[in-house]
Amino acid sequence: MNPTKVIFGPGRLAELPKVLDQVAGGQSRVFLVTGQSHLRRSGILHQVLEGIGSSRITLFDRVAPFPGPQLVAEAVDACRQSSPQVVVAIGGGSVIDVGKLVGVLAAHEGPPENYLAGERTIIHGGLPFIAVPTTSGSSSEVTSGAAVWDWEARRSINFIHTKLFPDVAIVDPDLAMTMPKELAAITGIDAFTSAFESYWSKESEPVSDALDLQVIRWFGSYLESSCNNADLDSRSWCSLAATMSGVAYSNSHPNVCHAIGSPLTLFWKVDHGQAVGVTLATMLRWTAPAIANKLSALWEALGVTDLEEATRRIVEIMKNCGLKTNLSDLGVTTDSLDTLVEHTRWDRVAALPTPLGHDDLMRLLRGLM
Numbered sequence: 001m002n003p004t005k006v007i008f009g010p011g012r013l014a015e016l017p018k019v020l021d022q023v024a025g026g027q028s029r030v031f032l033v034t035g036q037s038h039l040r041r042s043g044i045l046h047q048v049l050e051g052i053g054s055s056r057i058t059l060f061d062r063v064a065p066f067p068g069p070q071l072v073a074e075a076v077d078a079c080r081q082s083s084p085q086v087v088v089a090i091g092g093g094s095v096i097d098v099g100k101l102v103g104v105l106a107a108h109e110g111p112p113e114n115y116l117a118g119e120r121t122i123i124h125g126g127l128p129f130i131a132v133p134t135t136s137g138s139s140s141e142v143t144s145g146a147a148v149w150d151w152e153a154r155r156s157i158n159f160i161h162t163k164l165f166p167d168v169a170i171v172d173p174d175l176a177m178t179m180p181k182e183l184a185a186i187t188g189i190d191a192f193t194s195a196f197e198s199y200w201s202k203e204s205e206p207v208s209d210a211l212d213l214q215v216i217r218w219f220g221s222y223l224e225s226s227c228n229n230a231d232l233d234s235r236s237w238c239s240l241a242a243t244m245s246g247v248a249y250s251n252s253h254p255n256v257c258h259a260i261g262s263p264l265t266l267f268w269k270v271d272h273g274q275a276v277g278v279t280l281a282t283m284l285r286w287t288a289p290a291i292a293n294k295l296s297a298l299w300e301a302l303g304v305t306d307l308e309e310a311t312r313r314i315v316e317i318m319k320n321c322g323l324k325t326n327l328s329d330l331g332v333t334t335d336s337l338d339t340l341v342e343h344t345r346w347d348r349v350a351a352l353p354t355p356l357g358h359d360d361l362m363r364l365l366r367g368l369m
Helices: 012-024 038-042 044-052 069-082 093-105 112-116 181-200 206-228 232-249 256-268 272-277 280-302 307-320 334-342 358-366
Strands: 005-008 030-035 057-063 086-091 129-133 145-150 155-160 168-171
Touching (some): 005 012, 012 086, 012 168, 030 044, 030 069, 038 086, 044 057, 057 069, 069 112, 093 145, 129 232, 155 256, 168 232, 181 206, 181 256, 181 307, 206 280, 206 307, 256 272, 280 307, 280 358, 334 358
Parallel strands (some): 005 168, 129 168
Antiparallel strands (some): 145 155
């Protein structure tokens, strides 16, 4: 179901040099993808450069949240010029997504934009790729997708290919300790929401269900503490839950909450996790009747007894983490709901066990104002 080898635990980043030797050979040249400043400020970049040896590394440290096609093309070009033997990405979901695309597209001919536009197709694997997340929620370290944001065209590209699975993911909860509360909240609610979507999806299977329930149990128990106390124990459980969420939804994909979240980001600049999480309680209420035989296990995982208590608990978790729970607080007006519904990713809505039409969605979203 998932080909990525996962190395998990506090302090495991120290094993990166050994992992590099295993996947690419001793003294291999490394193309390192990071964000613009966080890794340097936290001291993690220095630790990595010292551990690997700066002479082996070409650093691409220009990834910002919601990377566009042009940034991907620049990163691919820089990688091709440096002729590395392995790509490493250390950062949040955007950094890892860019690293995935670099590893594969650098090994293919032609402009990266042609592949993102669907004009050319990936025909073989790329460079070995190692993902090291510093957040707990994108789950990109164990998935085959990469999100690219075309702001001029107001569209998101959810690029999916089996060759994008990382070879190795090093999930070190010590790195998650560097997250501020707001980042812990928006990344955590992303993975929490994904687990619900995966669980109620028409694609769901017993293996993904088992993983999703554990993810929901852990985030339900530890996300508030991770945000408000930032202790290693809660951050560790959330790190593990986020990675497990990605393994689950590699098999049973996120759907309606992410479908609505995409235009919330593109048109209202709402952070991704906040954008997908705001509709979670509402969509659980919509889908619950169609998965009646699975609800008792879901209530047990969330620590509730029925649907009303479940939706209240979801809203409570979000509020306790400082997240918004209605659309008006995100800048959406009643007059602009047409835009939100029009640009919802309806291809992803199709995975719902209960059909959802335009009028249904408009009514549900009005209830969230």
